[in-house]
Amino acid sequence: MTEIHPLYAAFRTIARLLEEHGIHYVLSGGTMLGAVRDGAMIPHDKDFDFELLAEDRARVLALRDRFAIAGIELREKRRKGLRLDDGSWSPEASCFASNIHIRVDGAHVGDMLLFTVFDDGIARRLDVETQTLYNPRTMIPAWYLEGTETATLYGDPYPVVRSPEVVLETIYGPGWVQPVAAGEFPAGQNRGSGAVFDKPTERLIRHALDQGWDGDYRGRPRWPGPVTYVNSQAARRWVRRHEPELLTGGRDLLPAERIARIRSEPSDFRSYHELRLLLIDGVQAGSTGHRQIAPKRRPALEAERDALAERLAERERRVALLEQRLEAERVKLRAVRRRPVRTMLGYARRQLSRTS
Numbered sequence: 256m257t258e259i260h261p262l263y264a265a266f267r268t269i270a271r272l273l274e275e276h277g278i279h280y281v282l283s284g285g286t287m288l289g290a291v292r293d294g295a296m297i298p299h300d301k302d303f304d305f306e307l308l309a310e311d312r313a314r315v316l317a318l319r320d321r322f323a324i325a326g327i328e329l330r331e332k333r334r335k336g337l338r339l340d341d342g343s344w345s346p347e348a349s350c351f352a353s354n355i356h357i358r359v360d361g362a363h364v365g366d367m368l369l370f371t372v373f374d375d376g377i378a379r380r381l382d383v384e385t386q387t388l389y390n391p392r393t394m395i396p397a398w399y400l401e402g403t404e405t406a407t408l409y410g411d412p413y414p415v416v417r418s419p420e421v422v423l424e425t426i427y428g429p430g431w432v433q434p435v436a437a438g439e440f441p442a443g444q445n446r447g448s449g450a451v452f453d454k455p456t457e458r459l460i461r462h463a464l465d466q467g468w469d470g471d472y473r474g475r476p477r478w479p480g481p482v483t484y485v486n487s488q489a490a491r492r493w494v495r496r497h498e499p500e501l502l503t504g505g506r507d508l509l510p511a512e513r514i515a516r517i518r519s520e521p522s523d524f525r526s527y528h529e530l531r532l533l534l535i536d537g538v539q540a541g542s543t544g545h546r547q548i549a550p551k552r553r554p555a556l557e558a559e560r561d562a563l564a565e566r567l568a569e570r571e572r573r574v575a576l577l578e579q580r581l582e583a584e585r586v587k588l589r590a591v592r593r594r595p596v597r598t599m600l601g602y603a604r605r606q607l608s609r610t611s
Contacts, residue, residue, distance in 0.1 A: 259295075260297075263409065265364055270413060278311050278314055280367075281400065287304075292432060302363060304367075308371070309353060310371075315367060316355070329367075330356040352387065353370070368380060380394075392490070401417075406419065425451075425459055
């Protein structure tokens with residue numbers, strides 16, 4: 256019989272309270288790994304993780320008293336931030352980590368990770384108020400959060416993301432299916448959690464597109480958002496390789512005004528992501544530091560960009576032509592509506608002239 260993890264009681268209490276109040280969540284990180292692979296929490300895990308939408312942050316914090324009755328304390332995590340541009344630290348712990356710490360008896364036992372879905376359809380832990388992009392490697396296409404699957408912990412069902420096997424392989428590498436003792440993860444993975452340092456989230460985007468992901472996220476917060484701080488040097492390195500909109504070279508090839516035009520119609524959603532993936536390929540093929548686009552990739556990226564711009568221009572010409580035809584039809588309709596009035600006035604004048 257599987258021994259129940261000592262943190263499971265607190266975990267289950269939190270999950271049930273969230274469900275009771277209609278707050279959507281999915282399991283995250285090692286908690287999802289244990290549920291999908293083992294049906295149990297990983298024995299050496301020292302905490303558990305939930306993923307929630309940042310828009311539910313206030314609703315969660317409003318339940319503090321309910322959690323306190325169960326002996327659970329919620330704290331918003333704030334810390335110093337590392338400037339994305341020059342790598343200097345903020346003077347004080349003013350950056351919100353998009354994270355609600357969970358504590359029991361004064362000890363940290365878990366986290367609620369808060370994600371914002373942006374207008375490019377990607378969920379990120381970016382707090383717009385403090386301009387802090389926390390642990391950017393956790394970014395995930397919203398497609399995985401929009402339709403959940405179920406995994407179990409000790410026989411109890413809990414929601415996990417769509418295609419959890421794909422997500423777990425992206426986070427932990429192909430060896431995720433085999434349990435590994437704490438501290439014995441291979442090179443390139445975090446010694447504590449086993450997560451891949453250079454997490455290739457582009458794989459998740461490609462998989463979602465292959466599954467037909469074609470969402471309409473207009474009206475969501477704009478991306479690229481205002482990013483001043485990240486949480487570590489590793490996060491800065493990751494951003495340079497995987498978030499091209501925040502790079503000098505990336506902004507040259509995919510400027511904000513062009514992004515806005517591409518996203519103006521849902522039909523261009525896939526085109527935007529295909530272009531963005533090409534841009535990321537170009538960044539990752541570049542020199543050490545990945546500050547600029549690789550010279551060999553630039554012509555292909557520029558050609559792809561220009562082809563997309565030509566498609567957009569052709570669509571605008573067609574829209575203008577349709578508007579001209581519509582206006583011509585309006586003029587004809589107005590003329591038809593006036594004609595009976597003029598005819599009736601002429602008839603009335605003729606009758607008056609005869610009687611006089």
